[in-house]
Amino acid sequence: MNRALRRSALTVALGLCFASSVHAQSNTAGAVFGQAAAGDTVLVENPATGFKREIRVGSDGQYRASALPTGSYRVTLQRADGTSSVRENVTVNVGTGTSVNFAAAAAGGATDLDAIQVTATLVNPIDVSSVESTTILTATQIAKIPVPRDLTSVALLAPGTVKGDAAFGSLPSFGGSSVAENGYYVNGFNVTNSFKGLNFANIPFEAVAEQQIKTGGYGAEFGRSTGGIINVITKRGTNKFEAGGNIFWEPESLAETDPNLYYPDGRLIEVNSKDKTSNTTASVWASGALVKDKLFAYGLLQYGYRDEDSYPETFNGIDGDRNHGDETKSPMWLVKLDWNINDNNLLALTAFSDKRKTDAKYYNTHFGTDSSPTWTPSRGDYVGTDTMENGGDSYSLKYTGYLTDTFTLSALAGHGEFRRFNYGVSSSGIRQEYRGDVGGPVSGCPWIVDARPSVINGVNQEITGCWFVDSLGRVDAKDTRDQFRLDAEWQLGDHLLRGGVDIDNFETIDGTSYAGGEQWRYGRYTPIGGTATENVVRRRVFQSGATVKVDQRAFYVEDNWSITDSFNAYLGLRWDTFDNKNGSGQTYVKIDNQFAPRLGFSWDVNGDSSLKIFGNAGRYALPLTANVAIRGASASLYSEEHFTYTGVDPVTGAPTGLVQIPNVITGEDTRYLNNEFGVGKDPKTIASGNLEPMYQDEYILGFQTQITDGFSGGARAIYRDLKRAIDDTCDYRPIFEWADENGYEVHDANPGFPYCRLYNPGSDGVFTMDVDGDGTFEHITVPADVLGPKAKRTYKAIELFAEGQLTDKFFLQGSYTWSKNKGNTEGGVKSDIGQADTGTTQDFDYPELTVGADGYLPNDRRHSLKLFGNYQFNDQWSAGANLLVQSGRPINCFGYNGAGDSNYANGYFWCDKGDGNGSQLVPRGTAGRTPWTRTLDLNVAYSPTIPTGELTFKVDVFNVFNEQEAVAVYEYGEDAGGTPQQGGTAPDGTEYANVYGYPTAWQAPRSVRFMVQYRF
Known part of the structure; x- marks a missing residue:
C-alpha cells in the first residue's frame, strides 16, 4: 500500500509539470486548474515576471486560472484559517492545462499531497483529459x-x-x-x-x-x-537580464554529396560529386525587464549565409548546359514586448522579419571532347545572375483580459507581408524583369529552347542566346495578411464554454512571364500540307498577373464538460466562410458557413492518471487558395505562333527574317491556348454553380498508460476520409456535345468560354458559359460520371508511442506508425510530377487521367520508426541521438494514354515500363517502391564550468553512416509520343539506356554542424 501511495504521489507530482487538459485549447497560453476546499483562494504567480492571478475556489471545490502565458509558476493555496500550501515550479505549456490539486479527489485511502514540491523535468506524463494528438x-x-x-x-x-x-x-x-x-x-x-x-x-x-x-x-x-x-x-523577457550569442557552422569540407548517376553501361549522366554547400548562422540576443514586473523585452538578431555550387542535374554532354553557384543571405530579427498593465490586463507585441535574398550566378558548362563514359564537366563562361528575394515583416498585438474569476477575453490583430520575386542581369548587363499586369513591360533575353534533332545528335551547334532565367515573377509581387480575432472563455460550473470570431483577409499581387516576354523553340516541324523541316520556329508568349484576395471569416463555440471527476466530454462547432475574389475585385467563389463539428472524450480509467482512454471525431475544411485566381479567374495571355526564319540573333538567340505560317497543328494563323486572350474573365464562368469547399472527416481512438514512474506509452488508431475536393476540369468535349444536342454552333475563341473550370470531382458540373460567342451565357449541367470519378483519399494508421525519463539522466521519446494512404488524388498538390498549382492540379482535367489513378499515394509510408533522446553524463557532458527508419514511397509508371486521348502526352497511368510486356495500364503505386531508408543523427555537447555565464560547444553529425538510398525516381516510362523513354544520344552516336526508374533524389548526405554558444 505504501508503494502504491508513493506511486500515486509521484504521478500527481509529475502531473504538476506536464499534465494537459482538454479545458485549455488556446493557441498562445495554458491554464492551471484543480481542486481545493470551497471558499479558499488560490494565488497563481510567475516569479520571473511578477505576474499573478488570485482565484476563489467555487462551491463545487473547483478552480481554474486560464489564458496564462507559458512559463514556470508558483501556486499557493490560501485557506480560510490562515494556513497555506505551496506548489513550486508548476510548468504551463502552450495549449495545455496543468492540474494542481490541494484536496484529495478520490475516496478511501487518498493521501494529502500538500507537502510535495515539484521540479520541472523533461517528462511528459499522461494527459488524462486531452482529446488532441x-x-x-x-x-x-x-x-x-x-x-x-x-x-x-x-x-x-x-x-x-x-x-x-x-x-x-x-x-x-x-x-x-x-x-x-x-x-x-x-x-x-x-x-x-x-x-x-x-x-x-x-x-x-x-x-x-x-x-x-x-x-x-x-x-x-x-x-x-x-x-x-x-x-x-x-521566447520573451523576464525580470532577469539575459544575453548571449551563438554561431552554427556546417563546412562544405565535411559534407558529403549525392552519388553520381550512371547508366548500366557506365555512362555518367548526372554529376553530383562537384556540388558543394556550406551554411553559417549567427545569432545575438538580449532580454530583460524595462520596468520590473511590468514591461519586458526580448530581442534577437540572426544572420544566415549559405554558399552552394550546383552542376547540371542531367545533361547530354553538349556545351551550353548551365551550372550555377548560389549565395543566400538571410538577415532576420524578432522583438517580443510584454506589458503587464495590471494583474487583470496583459498586452503583448510580436514583430519579426524573415527576409531572404539569393543570387544564383549561372555559368556555361563544358564537357570537352572526351566521349568516354566519364565526362568531367567544367565551369565555363559567366552568363548572368538571377536574383530572388523572399520574405517580409510581420506584426501582431494581443490583449488578454481576466475580467472575472470565471471569464477571460482575448483579442488579436496582426499584419504580415511576404514578398517573392526574381529578376536577372546577364553578363552583358541586360536586365531581365517583369513589371505590371498582363501586357506590362518585360525586359531581357527571350527563353530559347533548341530541340532540333540535328543538335541533339551533336551534328550542329546548339542555339542558346543570352537567356538564363526561364520565367520571371513580377517585381512587385507580394502577399499581405490582415487578421483579427476575438476569443472568450467562461467557466460555468462543470462546463467550460469558449467561443470566438476569426477574420483573416489575404491579398496577393502576383504574375509570371517568360523571360524576355517570349519563348522561341527551334525544332523539327511539319507544316500543314508540307514536309518535315528544321527551318520552322515556334513562338509562345505567356503572361499572367493580378491582385487577388481571399476573405475568410470563422465563428466557433466549444463546450468542455467535466461529466465526472474522471470523464471529460468535448463538443466544438465551427462555421467557416470563404470569399475568393479575382483581379477585378469580383467574387468568383464564395462558400458561406461551412459547418465543421468536433466531438471528443477522455476517460481517466483508474482515477489516478495511470491509464487514459480517449477518442474524437471531427470535420475539417480547407479554403481555395489565392493562386487559383491569378491565371484561372483573372486576365492571362497564352499564345502560340509558328514562323519560318532565315537567321539567328547572335546575342539573344531569337530568330530573324521571320515569316508567319499557319499553325502546324491547327492550320490557323494564331492560336490562343486555353482561351487566354489577355483580358479579364467573367467571374461566373470560373466555377461550378454548386461548388462546395474541400473537407475531410477524421476519427481517432486511443489509450495511454503508465509504464514506469517516469515513462509512459500508448497507441491510437486514426482514420481520415477526404469527403470532398476542389479541382478543375479542362475537358471541352461535354460542352461541345451539349452544344450539338441543343443546336448551338460553338465559337470557343471568346473570353466567355473557359476551357478549365473549378468543380467538385464526383459532383455534377453546373457551368455558365458563352458557348456561341454572342455575349449571352448558357447554363450547362454536365453529369458527374461524364466529368470523371469522385475524389478519394483515405488515411488509416496505427501509432505506437512512448515518452519520458528512463532515468533522471536519460530522456527518450519515440513512435512507430503503420499507415496506408490511398486514393486517386493527393490533395492540393501533385507530388507525382512536382505540380505546385494548389487546387488546380491535372488530376481531374480529363477523365482519362483518372484511369488507374486509384492506389497508394505519394505520401504513403507503410512503416515509420522514430526514436530520439539525450543522455546527460554529468553537468558538463551530454549526448543525443535521432533515428529514423522508414519504408519507401510508391512508384508509378507514366506514359502515353492507350485509350487515345493525348492532351497530356505522357501524363497517364499507362506506359511501357521496360518489362517486355509493352504499353499497358499500370495502376497508381503498383510499379514498386523506393528502398527503405535509415538515418542516424548523433551529437555531443560540452559545457565547461566558467566563472561567469554559460559556455557550450556542440557537434551534430547528420546521417552518420552516409546512407544514400533513393527517395524519388524518374517515373516516366514513355515519352510524349508513347515511345519507351530514352535518355538521348551520346556524342559517339550510342543510344542511352532507358531512364525509367532512375533515382532523382536521395537521402540528405552526411553533414557536420558545429556550435559555439555563450550566454550570461
Missing part, C-alpha cells in the same frame, strides 16, 4: 537532440508526419494530407501563406521557446487545415 517540444528539448534548426524538421519528430516532396521545399505531410493543407501560427497569429499553402512566415529559430505539433483531433478554435497545425511560442 499533440506533441510539444521546448527549446531545451530541441537543443538536446540532433535535428536541423527549422520548424519542419522538428515537426517531423511527431508521430504520423512524413517529409513532403522536395519539389515543394521543406514541408511536412500530416496524416496522408498534402503539404499544402497545414496551418502555421506564431504567438497566435496565423502565418500560413494562403497564396498556395506552400510557405509560411518564419521566425529566427533561436527565438523558438516551444513548438506545438497538432497531428489530429484539434478543437474548433483551429480551422482552414486538413493536415496538421504547427504552433510556435517565442
Whole structure:
C-alpha cells in the first residue's frame, strides 16, 4: 500500500509539470486548474515576471486560472484559517492545462499531497483529459537532440508526419494530407501563406521557446487545415537580464554529396560529386525587464549565409548546359514586448522579419571532347545572375483580459507581408524583369529552347542566346495578411464554454512571364500540307498577373464538460466562410458557413492518471487558395505562333527574317491556348454553380498508460476520409456535345468560354458559359460520371508511442506508425510530377487521367520508426541521438494514354515500363517502391564550468553512416509520343539506356554542424 501511495504521489507530482487538459485549447497560453476546499483562494504567480492571478475556489471545490502565458509558476493555496500550501515550479505549456490539486479527489485511502514540491523535468506524463494528438517540444528539448534548426524538421519528430516532396521545399505531410493543407501560427497569429499553402512566415529559430505539433483531433478554435497545425511560442523577457550569442557552422569540407548517376553501361549522366554547400548562422540576443514586473523585452538578431555550387542535374554532354553557384543571405530579427498593465490586463507585441535574398550566378558548362563514359564537366563562361528575394515583416498585438474569476477575453490583430520575386542581369548587363499586369513591360533575353534533332545528335551547334532565367515573377509581387480575432472563455460550473470570431483577409499581387516576354523553340516541324523541316520556329508568349484576395471569416463555440471527476466530454462547432475574389475585385467563389463539428472524450480509467482512454471525431475544411485566381479567374495571355526564319540573333538567340505560317497543328494563323486572350474573365464562368469547399472527416481512438514512474506509452488508431475536393476540369468535349444536342454552333475563341473550370470531382458540373460567342451565357449541367470519378483519399494508421525519463539522466521519446494512404488524388498538390498549382492540379482535367489513378499515394509510408533522446553524463557532458527508419514511397509508371486521348502526352497511368510486356495500364503505386531508408543523427555537447555565464560547444553529425538510398525516381516510362523513354544520344552516336526508374533524389548526405554558444 505504501508503494502504491508513493506511486500515486509521484504521478500527481509529475502531473504538476506536464499534465494537459482538454479545458485549455488556446493557441498562445495554458491554464492551471484543480481542486481545493470551497471558499479558499488560490494565488497563481510567475516569479520571473511578477505576474499573478488570485482565484476563489467555487462551491463545487473547483478552480481554474486560464489564458496564462507559458512559463514556470508558483501556486499557493490560501485557506480560510490562515494556513497555506505551496506548489513550486508548476510548468504551463502552450495549449495545455496543468492540474494542481490541494484536496484529495478520490475516496478511501487518498493521501494529502500538500507537502510535495515539484521540479520541472523533461517528462511528459499522461494527459488524462486531452482529446488532441499533440506533441510539444521546448527549446531545451530541441537543443538536446540532433535535428536541423527549422520548424519542419522538428515537426517531423511527431508521430504520423512524413517529409513532403522536395519539389515543394521543406514541408511536412500530416496524416496522408498534402503539404499544402497545414496551418502555421506564431504567438497566435496565423502565418500560413494562403497564396498556395506552400510557405509560411518564419521566425529566427533561436527565438523558438516551444513548438506545438497538432497531428489530429484539434478543437474548433483551429480551422482552414486538413493536415496538421504547427504552433510556435517565442521566447520573451523576464525580470532577469539575459544575453548571449551563438554561431552554427556546417563546412562544405565535411559534407558529403549525392552519388553520381550512371547508366548500366557506365555512362555518367548526372554529376553530383562537384556540388558543394556550406551554411553559417549567427545569432545575438538580449532580454530583460524595462520596468520590473511590468514591461519586458526580448530581442534577437540572426544572420544566415549559405554558399552552394550546383552542376547540371542531367545533361547530354553538349556545351551550353548551365551550372550555377548560389549565395543566400538571410538577415532576420524578432522583438517580443510584454506589458503587464495590471494583474487583470496583459498586452503583448510580436514583430519579426524573415527576409531572404539569393543570387544564383549561372555559368556555361563544358564537357570537352572526351566521349568516354566519364565526362568531367567544367565551369565555363559567366552568363548572368538571377536574383530572388523572399520574405517580409510581420506584426501582431494581443490583449488578454481576466475580467472575472470565471471569464477571460482575448483579442488579436496582426499584419504580415511576404514578398517573392526574381529578376536577372546577364553578363552583358541586360536586365531581365517583369513589371505590371498582363501586357506590362518585360525586359531581357527571350527563353530559347533548341530541340532540333540535328543538335541533339551533336551534328550542329546548339542555339542558346543570352537567356538564363526561364520565367520571371513580377517585381512587385507580394502577399499581405490582415487578421483579427476575438476569443472568450467562461467557466460555468462543470462546463467550460469558449467561443470566438476569426477574420483573416489575404491579398496577393502576383504574375509570371517568360523571360524576355517570349519563348522561341527551334525544332523539327511539319507544316500543314508540307514536309518535315528544321527551318520552322515556334513562338509562345505567356503572361499572367493580378491582385487577388481571399476573405475568410470563422465563428466557433466549444463546450468542455467535466461529466465526472474522471470523464471529460468535448463538443466544438465551427462555421467557416470563404470569399475568393479575382483581379477585378469580383467574387468568383464564395462558400458561406461551412459547418465543421468536433466531438471528443477522455476517460481517466483508474482515477489516478495511470491509464487514459480517449477518442474524437471531427470535420475539417480547407479554403481555395489565392493562386487559383491569378491565371484561372483573372486576365492571362497564352499564345502560340509558328514562323519560318532565315537567321539567328547572335546575342539573344531569337530568330530573324521571320515569316508567319499557319499553325502546324491547327492550320490557323494564331492560336490562343486555353482561351487566354489577355483580358479579364467573367467571374461566373470560373466555377461550378454548386461548388462546395474541400473537407475531410477524421476519427481517432486511443489509450495511454503508465509504464514506469517516469515513462509512459500508448497507441491510437486514426482514420481520415477526404469527403470532398476542389479541382478543375479542362475537358471541352461535354460542352461541345451539349452544344450539338441543343443546336448551338460553338465559337470557343471568346473570353466567355473557359476551357478549365473549378468543380467538385464526383459532383455534377453546373457551368455558365458563352458557348456561341454572342455575349449571352448558357447554363450547362454536365453529369458527374461524364466529368470523371469522385475524389478519394483515405488515411488509416496505427501509432505506437512512448515518452519520458528512463532515468533522471536519460530522456527518450519515440513512435512507430503503420499507415496506408490511398486514393486517386493527393490533395492540393501533385507530388507525382512536382505540380505546385494548389487546387488546380491535372488530376481531374480529363477523365482519362483518372484511369488507374486509384492506389497508394505519394505520401504513403507503410512503416515509420522514430526514436530520439539525450543522455546527460554529468553537468558538463551530454549526448543525443535521432533515428529514423522508414519504408519507401510508391512508384508509378507514366506514359502515353492507350485509350487515345493525348492532351497530356505522357501524363497517364499507362506506359511501357521496360518489362517486355509493352504499353499497358499500370495502376497508381503498383510499379514498386523506393528502398527503405535509415538515418542516424548523433551529437555531443560540452559545457565547461566558467566563472561567469554559460559556455557550450556542440557537434551534430547528420546521417552518420552516409546512407544514400533513393527517395524519388524518374517515373516516366514513355515519352510524349508513347515511345519507351530514352535518355538521348551520346556524342559517339550510342543510344542511352532507358531512364525509367532512375533515382532523382536521395537521402540528405552526411553533414557536420558545429556550435559555439555563450550566454550570461
